[in-house]
Amino acid sequence: MAKVLDMPKLSPTMEEGVLSAWHKNEGDEVAVDDLLAEVETDKATMEFRAFDKGTLLKILAKPGAQVKLGQPVAILGAPGEDISALVAQAAGPAFPPPSMPGARPPTPAAPAAQDAPAPARVPTDIRASGVVERRPGGGISPETIPPPETSAPPAQRDPPVGSVLERTAFPAPGFGDGGQAGPDAGGRVLASPYVRKVAREKGIDLQGAHGSGTGGRVLPTDLDTMSVQGASPLARIAPTAPPAGAAARAPLLEEAEVRALSPMRRTIAKRLTESKTTVPHFYLRIDVDVAELMKLRADINAELASPASAGRAANGGGAEAAKVSLNDLLIKACAIALVHVPECNASYSPDAILVHRRVDISVAVAIPDGLVTPVVRNADRKSVAAIASEVRDLAARARSRKLKPEEMSDGTFSISNLGMFGIDEFAAVINPPEGAILAVGQVRDVPVVFDGQVVPGKRLALTLSCDHRVVDGAIGAAFLAELKRLVEHPLRVLAG
Amino acid sequence: MTHSLRFRDALREAMIEEMDRDDRVFLMGEEVGHYQGAYKVSEGMLAKFGPRRVIDTPIAEAGFAGVGIGAAIVGLRPIVEFMTWNFSAVAFDQILNNAAKMRQMSGGQLDCPIVFRGPNASARQVGSQHSHAMEHFYAHVPGLKVVAPAFPDDAKGLLKSAIRDDNPVLVMESETLYGVKGDVPEGDVLVPLGKARIARQGTHVTIAAYSRMTHVALEAAALLESEGIAAEVIDLRSLRPLDENTLVASVERTHRLVVVHEGWPYGGVGAEVVDRVQRLAFDALAAPILRVATLDVPMPYSANLELACIPQPERVAAAVRRVVGEF
Numbered sequence: 001m002a003k004v005l006d007m008p009k010l011s012p013t014m015e016e017g018v019l020s021a022w023h024k025n026e027g028d029e030v031a032v033d034d035l036l037a038e039v040e041t042d043k044a045t046m047e048f049r050a051f052d053k054g055t056l057l058k059i060l061a062k063p064g065a066q067v068k069l070g071q072p073v074a075i076l077g078a079p080g081e082d083i084s085a086l087v088a089q090a091a092g093p094a095f096p097p098p099s100m101p102g103a104r105p106p107t108p109a110a111p112a113a114q115d116a117p118a119p120a121r122v123p124t125d126i127r128a129s130g131v132v133e134r135r136p137g138g139g140i141s142p143e144t145i146p147p148p149e150t151s152a153p154p155a156q157r158d159p160p161v162g163s164v165l166e167r168t169a170f171p172a173p174g175f176g177d178g179g180q181a182g183p184d185a186g187g188r189v190l191a192s193p194y195v196r197k198v199a200r201e202k203g204i205d206l207q208g209a210h211g212s213g214t215g216g217r218v219l220p221t222d223l224d225t226m227s228v229q230g231a232s233p234l235a236r237i238a239p240t241a242p243p244a245g246a247a248a249r250a251p252l253l254e255e256a257e258v259r260a261l262s263p264m265r266r267t268i269a270k271r272l273t274e275s276k277t278t279v280p281h282f283y284l285r286i287d288v289d290v291a292e293l294m295k296l297r298a299d300i301n302a303e304l305a306s307p308a309s310a311g312r313a314a315n316g317g318g319a320e321a322a323k324v325s326l327n328d329l330l331i332k333a334c335a336i337a338l339v340h341v342p343e344c345n346a347s348y349s350p351d352a353i354l355v356h357r358r359v360d361i362s363v364a365v366a367i368p369d370g371l372v373t374p375v376v377r378n379a380d381r382k383s384v385a386a387i388a389s390e391v392r393d394l395a396a397r398a399r400s401r402k403l404k405p406e407e408m409s410d411g412t413f414s415i416s417n418l419g420m421f422g423i424d425e426f427a428a429v430i431n432p433p434e435g436a437i438l439a440v441g442q443v444r445d446v447p448v449v450f451d452g453q454v455v456p457g458k459r460l461a462l463t464l465s466c467d468h469r470v471v472d473g474a475i476g477a478a479f480l481a482e483l484k485r486l487v488e489h490p491l492r493v494l495a496g
Numbered sequence: 497m498t499h500s501l502r503f504r505d506a507l508r509e510a511m512i513e514e515m516d517r518d519d520r521v522f523l524m525g526e527e528v529g530h531y532q533g534a535y536k537v538s539e540g541m542l543a544k545f546g547p548r549r550v551i552d553t554p555i556a557e558a559g560f561a562g563v564g565i566g567a568a569i570v571g572l573r574p575i576v577e578f579m580t581w582n583f584s585a586v587a588f589d590q591i592l593n594n595a596a597k598m599r600q601m602s603g604g605q606l607d608c609p610i611v612f613r614g615p616n617a618s619a620r621q622v623g624s625q626h627s628h629a630m631e632h633f634y635a636h637v638p639g640l641k642v643v644a645p646a647f648p649d650d651a652k653g654l655l656k657s658a659i660r661d662d663n664p665v666l667v668m669e670s671e672t673l674y675g676v677k678g679d680v681p682e683g684d685v686l687v688p689l690g691k692a693r694i695a696r697q698g699t700h701v702t703i704a705a706y707s708r709m710t711h712v713a714l715e716a717a718a719l720l721e722s723e724g725i726a727a728e729v730i731d732l733r734s735l736r737p738l739d740e741n742t743l744v745a746s747v748e749r750t751h752r753l754v755v756v757h758e759g760w761p762y763g764g765v766g767a768e769v770v771d772r773v774q775r776l777a778f779d780a781l782a783a784p785i786l787r788v789a790t791l792d793v794p795m796p797y798s799a800n801l802e803l804a805c806i807p808q809p810e811r812v813a814a815a816v817r818r819v820v821g822e823f
Contacts, residue, residue: 165761165786165787165788165789166786192751192781192782192783192823193778193779193780193781193782194751194779194780194781194782195782196779197779197780213822213823214822217822217823219782219823220751220782
């Protein structure tokens, strides 16, 4: 018995995924737990493994296809099995909004894809209470019943069972002429009052929209993937015709290059918008003297590079691991400061403040097309060298998209460093539900006054973004003072 | 402080407290005294209050409904029990033309502070003539108030409010709810007329129901929960006046509504709810509002057919799956 394989939920926040590569071809034997495909989720590239054995009869989602949770991706069964009904079913509309994977009603044999042979147009009594206009020839008025290429085959036009209350303007699947409709002759888009209202508020033009609901109905969840100008989620990658007004005003403007939103880009957009609009941010900036810290770092790295250490490293973790960055030292310094000022290591929840007993530091890592925040767990209890090698490993796997979701979640505090890009200072957006994030600039060579003399000095700007629901100004200042004390007496960083 | 009471005991507690509080309040109806109530709602009340305040009537609904209305007009506050609301059909003229019209026709000189109460809608296999959901007929009438509690605390609180109201108030109970237990606040706690309550919170769909159908809606919500659909259940409690604010606020959160009631689908309370919500929350709706009602036929006697006619949790769940899954 062949079955349709749906896109599984591969991370806790996954709503859709890009099927990046198939590891099996049509006709291949599949054993339980075989790697079927790789799926790029909002967090990482995940393995999609088989739950059942069988033969991969049909691949429905081509590599590169963006597939919502629960949508069909392939058909598994016995060799030679007739799967035409399943293919037709899979090509039909999918009802449940992705946020409710359990909501799928038993799917009737739904209308096939657009290129299926058109069934003969038949008169019907299903909507007989004055809705369907019969024509003398036995056909149905095009004003009431849209073209037949999407209408259900006649065999499914069973008379309804149940009461008059089950009829709607839009019939249930399996209930009479289900599955037809779509934009009607006048171009009216199928969308509920609620969808139209949200579209108005978001500035989305529904003209010509074709949604993922039955017959092209635009569902509330479709609006999440529609661009402000664009209409059809299916057509959103293709440049859409600009609105008539815009064309009249600026006919000569060159069209923008349209780049599809990756799952990660969507997640960044969603989470950071949520953070910046719902978390009351404020910012504290401090300049710290890092001359001692830089000297210590140079000493440590010189020592690690010495023949004795290099030999140890070669026997142990590899020579590459033996180097400590300024950021590694700052992670350790922050971890110690958070132990001393635990109120900064806290999250807001509607009922209570959660003061974390663990110090798990999220480290922002830039990767092509975005950024991720792998977490260094229990950073307060690790040596600087251990933190250095862990961060190096996490960053390398982040760049190859191999981090597991659990390695990027449940941090308690974040550090973001743009010093390597020549940025003197900046303020970062809080990574909820964490209560604060530290933005680190570059080390600046500045003239400083010491004992009445102008001498060369090294300074570093640190900016703390705080969630004011958790961290008040005085608390944030106490944390920064503690951090400054540690950084300016860096042996404490090693001792702590 | 609360105590656990059955629905019938909560009703009795309300009547006893109000009769203790106000000596103008009295109870009359068939078998309310010596037989201790056809469903034992008035058990012990004859012994406590005596035959002047707990009055057994002949089997003549038009007569004793009229006597009660007359008593109310001249200053008493009667509680008239119908053995079932089905039997109120022969007293319909009294309720429609006298109770509901008296204040308006007297130019405000006369009040009619009367309560009619009794079991309503289907019981189990009592046939087509004894299974009517009469609230739809009465809620149609200006001048009447109609309530239909689902839980013992609301039964007590609403009946107390009904007795103190200066208008005719009709209390729709249910034979199948009389044995249902629930926590009831002790002391003089009233439930206001015209206020719904959210019996269960949810985010994906609102199910509006009342009386026994609230329990059916809650069972449906439990079924749906296992499918990942969080249904909010609103117990209307009061059918006229109708708490449209609670309905609209809920639909503005869930964008979908299913209305469940006993009684036929043509017109009625469910149709009224649908009308209000589509007018007041038009922009909030993501799906057509569906109703789940008793099928459009006289109630069959056969147990299986009766079950098929009355809304069941699975039928409610199916309607919810449609508005959630398709729109």
